[in-house]
Amino acid sequence: MSAYIIARITVTEPEDYLTYASQTVALAEKFGGRFLVKGGAQTALEGNSPDRHVIIEFPDRDTALAWYHSEEYRRILPIALSSSSRDIVVVDGI
Secondary structure, three states: OOEEEEEEEEEOOHHHHHHHHHHHHHHHHHOOOEEEEEOOOOOOOOOOOOOEEEEEEEOOHHHHHHHHHOHHHHHHHHHHHHHEEEEEEEEEOO
């Protein structure tokens, strides 16, 4: 069953964040991940919305977690943490 990493992000340092974001697609692809949403125009229908949303589809939950905890991702994660505020979850698909 597919699993999705869903991120709600407020970017605080755009140039630094770009350094991080420019590396995520290739890294996710190594784990069978596919970006379905990566930023883009948005219209808030309810509630407060952060600047950016990201949805990455993975083959399953274990693979999504393996990507997040991988050594390669851990190397770029400090850039994201210092240049944004984020809420990230893994959600199983139906």
